[in-house]
Amino acid sequence: MISPPAVNIIAIVPELVIACSAIVLILLAALVDKDKISSASGAGVTGWAGVYSLLVLLASVFFIHFQNGSISSGALTTFSGMIILDRFAIYCNYLIALAAIAVVLMSLRYDAEFDLKEIEFYILILFCTVGMMLMASAGDLLALFIALEIMSLSIYVLVGFVRAKNEAHEAAFKYFTLGAFASAIFVFGSALIYGQVGSTRLADIASAPCPAAHSPLLMLGIAMILAAFFFKVSGVPFHMWTPDVYQAAPMPITGFMATGVKIAAFAGLIRFLVSSHAVAGPGLEKALYVLAMMTLLLGSMAALSQRNLKRLLAYSSITHVGYMVMALLPGSPSGYGSVLFYLLTYLIVNVGLFSILICFSRKGAECATFDDLKGLGRQHPYMALLVGIFIFSLAGIPPTAGFMGKLTLFYAAVQGGYIGLTVLAVLTSAISLFYYLKILMAMFSESAEGTPSASGAGVEAPHTCPLNPLAVLIAGIAAAAVMIIGILPGSFINWAAQAAGVLF
C-alpha cells in the first residue's frame, strides 16, 4: 500500500485559485446563450468575463503575497518534490501575474473592437497563467512538462483565436505542430535523463552520481530538453515560428507571448540549468555559447529589414533572448539574478509597448506596420513620449530600466569571463538602435493621408478618436515604472538576486 505523498496546499494556492475560477467561468459560459453572445450585447458578457478574470488574477497576486510571507525562510517542497515554492518561484509568479493582469486589461476593449466575443478567450488566458506559474515552481521534469503543456496548449488556441483570419490559422497550426515536436523532444529528453539518473527530480539530477554524470545519453537528454526550452523562449535555431506567430496572433496575445511565456520559459530553463550545470560540464556551456551567439546575430540582423512592427518585435525579442542566454552561461547566482531582473524590465517595457500599439489600433485594423504609425507622433505627443521611453529602454539607453537590465546582464557575462560574447552583444545592441529608432521616426514622419489642410475642423485623421483609456493607463504606469527602475534599480536588483540566490 503506497501512502499518498505529503501535500502542502499552500504551495499552489494562487494556481489553484486561478484554475478553479477558470473552471467556474467555463461552467458559466455554458449557461450563456450562444446566440446572445454573437449578438450585440455579447460584447458585454465577454467584458464581464474579462473583469472576472482580472479580479481572479488580482486575488492571485494577493495569494502570492501571502505565500511570500509564509515562506520567509527557505523553500517549501511538496507533492513529493514536484513543486518547490521558494523566493525564485514567488518572484517569477509575481511577474507572471503582472503580465496576465496587463494582458487582460489590454484585452478588455480590444476584444470588443476585434470581434473576440468568446468568453473562452479569458478562460484560456487564465489557464495559460496557471501553466506559467506552475512552471516557475516545478521541481521535477514531469511537473515542468505538465506546466509547459498547460501553458502551450492554451497559447496555441489563443494564437489562432480570430477564426476569420487565415494567417492566424496558419500561424497557430505552425506553432502547434512545431510545439508538439518540442514537447515530444522534451519528454524524450526526460526519459533519457531518467534512464541515466533514475529520477526526474531536478534535485536528483543535480546530485547524480559520478558514472551517470558526463555519460553521452545524459548529455543527449539534457541537450534535448535544452532544445525544447529554446523552442519556447524562441532562441535560434528554434525560433522559426516566432515572427509568424507574433504577427498573426491578436495583439494582447502577442504581448502575452513576449512577456508571460518568456518569463515562464526562462524560469523553467533556469531551474533546469541550475540542476544540470554541474553534471553536464563544459559541453553545456559550449552549446549555450554557440546558441547565444547565433541568437544575438540572427535576431538583430533579421530585425533590420522588417516592415511589420509585430515581426520586428518578434526578432527583437529573439535578440533579447540572446542577451539573456549570454548571462545564463556562467551559471552563477549573479547570472541568474541578472536574467530575472532583465525579465522584469523586459516585461514592463513590452507591456507598455504593446498597450500603446493597442491604443493606436482601430476597429478591425491593428496598428502593425510602420505606415500605421505615420503622423501619430504629432497627434499624440504624450503617447510618443511613452513610446520613446519604451524604445530607449528596449535599446538599453540610460536612464531607463532597459539599460540597468542590460548592465546586469553584461555584468554577469563579464564576471563569468565571456568578454568576447559580451562584445558581440554590445555590437548587436548598437545595431538594434537602428530598428528601434525607426519605430520612433516612423511616428514622426508625415502622415500617409497627407497633412490636415487648413480648411478647419473635420479633416483630422481617423486616429483622433479617443484612445483606449485602459491601455493608456497601463502604458503610463509602465513608463513610470521604467523610469523608476532605471534611476533607482537597487532594490529591484536585490530582489532578483535574492530570488536567484535560493537556487544554490
Place this chain on the structure above:
Amino acid sequence: MAEYHVLSLLLCLPFVGALFCGLIWPQRNAGLLKGFAFAVMLLNFLIALSLFVRFEPKSGLQFVENYAWITEYGISYYIGLDGLNLLMVLVTTLLMPVALLSAWHRLNEKNAKVITGLLLFLEGSLLGAYVSLDVFLFYVFYETMLIPMVLLIFFYGGHKRAAAALKFFIYTVAGSLLMLIALLVIYFRHYSQFGFYSANIYSLAGVNIPADLALKLFLTLLLAFAIKSPVFPFHSWLPDAYVEAPHVGSIVLAGLMGKVGIYGLFRIALPLFPAQAVSIAPAMAVLAVIAVIYGALIATVQTDLKRLAAFLSFSHVGTIVLGVFVGNLQGYHGAVIQMANHALIIAAIFIMIGVLEDRRGSRQIQDFGGLSARVPGIATVMMIVMLAAVGLPGLNGFIGEVLILFGAFKYNLVFGILAATGMVTGAVCMFRMYEKVMFGPIGFSEIPFPDLKACEWLALIILLIPIVWIGICPGTFLKKIEPDLKLHLVAIERQTNLIVAGQAKVPLASEQRMMSDPVNTFRGRP
C-alpha cells in the same frame, strides 16, 4: 548640511525643470515657458558660480557627496568638484541659458515645450557626466545625454535629420557600450585584487592589470572618448550631426558634448592607464595633429558656413587632444582651459551662423557679402569671436593655444611646429570666410537684413564677457585649477614610474580617505 548638497541641487534642478517644462506645463504659453526655463538655467548658473567662488584652490575634491546607489554592485552616487571639472561645470551652466537665448525668437507654442525640456534634460545629464566620480554613474550620464541630443536633431534638424541622428546615435553608442565592457573588466579586476566591489575612479586607478590586457582596455576607452570628442579618424558622424542639428543643438553638441569625451580622457582613461597613455601618446599626438591640419584644410574648402564651423571645431578639438597627450603641465593646463575656451568660442560661432542664416535663409558663403556696412553689430561681434578663435592675445583662445603649444614644443619640436601650422591654417580659413561674408559687394540689398536683436545681443554679450575675461586675466581661472592639475599629473607620473619599475600601482590619493570611510566600501557577495 545645506552646504553639502549644493552639487546635487545643481544636478537635480535641470531635471526637475525639464520634467516641468516638457510634461506638466500647459501647451499654450510659450513666452512664460521660455522665461521659466531661462530662470531655471540662470539659477543653475548662479549656483555654479557660487560653487566656483567658494572653490578653494587646493588639491583634492570639494563639495563631495557619496551615497550607495546600487548596493548589490557597489556602485555609488559619488560626485565632487575639482580642478578638472570645475571650469566645465561653470561653462555648461553658462552656455545653456545662452543657447536658449539665441533660439528665443525661434521658440513658439509648437516647439517651445519640447525644446526647453530637452535643453534642460541635456544640461542635467551634461553636468552629471562632469561631476560623477563613479565610472558607472559617469557612464549613465554619458549615454543619457544622447537621448535629448538625438531627439533635438531628429525633431528640429535639417533635411537629412533622421539619417544624421541615427548615425550620430549608433556611432556614439557603439563606442560607449564597448567602454562599458572595458569598465566592467577593470571593475572585476579591482574586486579580485582588493576583495570589495567599488566603481569609483580613485580605487579603480589602483588596479593592476597585465600590460597586454591593459592596452586593450585603454584602447577601448580611448575609442569611446575619441568618437565622442571626436578625434581623427572617428569623426565621420560629426559633419552630418553638426550641420543637420538645429542651431541650439549645434551649440551644445560642439560646445559641451564633445568636451565630455576629452574630459573622459582626463578623468578616466589617463588615471586608469597611465603607462599605456604614455606609450600611446605619440600615436595620439600624431592623430591630433592630423586633425588640427586636416580639419582646418577641409574647413577652408567648405561653402556651407555650418560645415565650415563643424570642421573648424574638429580642428580645435584636435589641439585640445594634443594638449592632453603631451604629458606635461603646460599641455594639461592648456587643454583644460582650452576646453572651456573652445566651448565659449564655438558656441558664439554657431550663434553667429544662426543669426546669419535666420536673416538670409541660407548658409552658403556665396550668398553673403558686404554685411559689415549694413550690420556693423553682427560684423563686430563676429570679428571678436573670430579673433578669439584664432588666438589673439587678450582674448581667451590665446591662453589655451599658447599653453598647448608650449606643451607640444616641450614634448616634441615637430609636433609643436605642425600644430602651430594647423592653427595658422585655421586662422586663414576663418579670415577668408569673414572676408567673403562681411566685405565685398553687397549681393542682396533687396532682402531686409536687421542687425542683432536684443536677445541675441544678450546671448553674445554673456559669451563675450568670459571670452575677454579669460583673455585678460586668466589667473582667476588658472589659479583655481592649478593645484589639482599638478596633483593629477604627479599622481599619473608616479603610477607610471611604479609600473615601469615593475611594482604594483596604488589607489589614487583621494581614495586613501575614501577607504577608511565605512559608507563607501561595499562588501561584495562572494
